[in-house]
Amino acid sequence: MSDPFALEAVDVALSPMERFEEYLKSKGKRITQPRRILIEHVFSHHEHFDADGLIDELSHHSKGADRVSRPTVYRTLNELVESGLLRKMEIGGRAVYEHDYGYPDHDHLYCTQCQNLIEFQSAELRELRDKVASMHNFRATSHRFIVNGVCEQCQKKTRRKKRRVDLI
Amino acid sequence: MSDPFALEAVDVALSPMERFEEYLKSKGKRITQPRRILIEHVFSHHEHFDADGLIDELSHHSKGADRVSRPTVYRTLNELVESGLLRKMEIGGRAVYEHDYGYPDHDHLYCTQCQNLIEFQSAELRELRDKVASMHNFRATSHRFIVNGVCEQCQKKTRRKKRRVDLI
DNA sequence: ATATAAGTAGCAACTCAGTCTCAATAGAGC
DNA sequence: GCTCTATTGAGACTGAGTTGCTACTTATAT
Ligand SMILES: [Mn+2]
Ligand SMILES: [Mn+2]
Ligand SMILES: [Zn+2]
Ligand SMILES: [Zn+2]
Numbered sequence: 001m002s003d004p005f006a007l008e009a010v011d012v013a014l015s016p017m018e019r020f021e022e023y024l025k026s027k028g029k030r031i032t033q034p035r036r037i038l039i040e041h042v043f044s045h046h047e048h049f050d051a052d053g054l055i056d057e058l059s060h061h062s063k064g065a066d067r068v069s070r071p072t073v074y075r076t077l078n079e080l081v082e083s084g085l086l087r088k089m090e091i092g093g094r095a096v097y098e099h100d101y102g103y104p105d106h107d108h109l110y111c112t113q114c115q116n117l118i119e120f121q122s123a124e125l126r127e128l129r130d131k132v133a134s135m136h137n138f139r140a141t142s143h144r145f146i147v148n149g150v151c152e153q154c155q156k157k158t159r160r161k162k163r164r165v166d167l168i
Numbered sequence: 169m170s171d172p173f174a175l176e177a178v179d180v181a182l183s184p185m186e187r188f189e190e191y192l193k194s195k196g197k198r199i200t201q202p203r204r205i206l207i208e209h210v211f212s213h214h215e216h217f218d219a220d221g222l223i224d225e226l227s228h229h230s231k232g233a234d235r236v237s238r239p240t241v242y243r244t245l246n247e248l249v250e251s252g253l254l255r256k257m258e259i260g261g262r263a264v265y266e267h268d269y270g271y272p273d274h275d276h277l278y279c280t281q282c283q284n285l286i287e288f289q290s291a292e293l294r295e296l297r298d299k300v301a302s303m304h305n306f307r308a309t310s311h312r313f314i315v316n317g318v319c320e321q322c323q324k325k326t327r328r329k330k331r332r333v334d335l336i
Numbered sequence: 337a338t339a340t341a342a343g344t345a346g347c348a349a350c351t352c353a354g355t356c357t358c359a360a361t362a363g364a365g366c
Numbered sequence: 367g368c369t370c371t372a373t374t375g376a377g378a379c380t381g382a383g384t385t386g387c388t389a390c391t392t393a394t395a396t
Pocket of ligand 4: 281283318321322
């Protein structure tokens with residue numbers, strides 16, 4: 001059941017919280033309760049998530065002390081991207097976030113049926129990118145590569161459905 | 169002054185208008201004046217454009233006969249994508265369109281300073297994509313690869329500015 | 337050509353993600 | 367603790383894109 005393609009975390013000197021505090025100080029910003037709550041929540045596990053999910057978890061249903069408002073969720077997400085802790089990508093017109101700090105560079109296969117993002121690493125892709133960039137005297141700083149299609153499970157489901165229909 | 173990397177058009181049997189008419193008929197849809205105006209306008213030259221630009225050109229400033237309303241611009245853009253005439257991509261949270269029918273597959277370098285999109289073709293990229301997909305038993309149907317960075321002209325501009333500052 | 341049926345255009349109202357304003361609050365440093 | 371300033375949260379706002387509705391086209395059949 002274990003995923004043979006799962007990516008391994010990268011060793012980093014500072015915890016995400018510590019890195020964020022460093023960033024905030026460098027900008028004359030303050031280490032506040034809402035920022036602490038949000039970063040704690042976000043870095044408790046690796047996954048792809050959006051602002052809406054965080055708002056649900058931290059703003060609506062959450063009561064009392066660990067509550068963070070909608071504007072603050074958005075503001076803090078921007079800071080986390082700005083500070084290099086999170087990476088942002090746009091999928092289907094909506095912003096999706098994931099860990100950047102402490103997590104290896106990778107790209108994604110996007111299943112258009114189940115909306116799952118499958119991660120993969122490719123050194124070749126990076127080389128190709130840099131080659132193309134240098135051919136155009138372009139100074140590349142980052143990239144987004146998303147392959148759209150249908151994942152293994154969804155292919156199986158579809159085939160099963162088809163077979164069932166064929167019987168009629 | 170001519171771009172050595174410029175992509176060449178692909179030969180196609182039907183004009184975009186004819187292909188669109190074919191698509192519309194197959195869907196029981198009608199060949200209306202607004203749809204004709206819009207597709208005529210869009211396929212008069214190859215460039216990257218957004219809904220807002222079209223609305224400006226066809227809805228606001230345009231008067232009388234060749235006017236198309238905002239909802240119809242959006243509706244028709246969706247049909248053009250659906251029919252395979254246009255390709256849609258999201259850049260910086262907004263939808264950008266370009267010719268798909270009669271134009272070769274390619275990807276983009278995106279200059280974050282002047283917002284220019286530079287096109288390039290790479291057979292290797294396609295191979296790499298299919299290789300990765302098959303490794304994950306993923307059925308790839310399309311992809312979006314955008315390299316962010318700074319284009320040649322913008323690098324020159326920045327260097328000039330830097331030099332000027334150094335003199336102070 | 338005329339009638340008829342169905343799809344479509346345009347308007348205005350709406351949705352949804354994300355941002356902004358501003359008064360009240362809470363960090364940081366002394 | 368006191369002061370100064372950044373930040374929060376509520377709600378208003380924005381901008382891209384969509385939708386409900388009615389009047390109008392378009393396609394097709396007399
Ligand atoms: Mn990922
Ligand atoms: Mn292009
Ligand atoms: Zn799937
Ligand atoms: Zn540029």
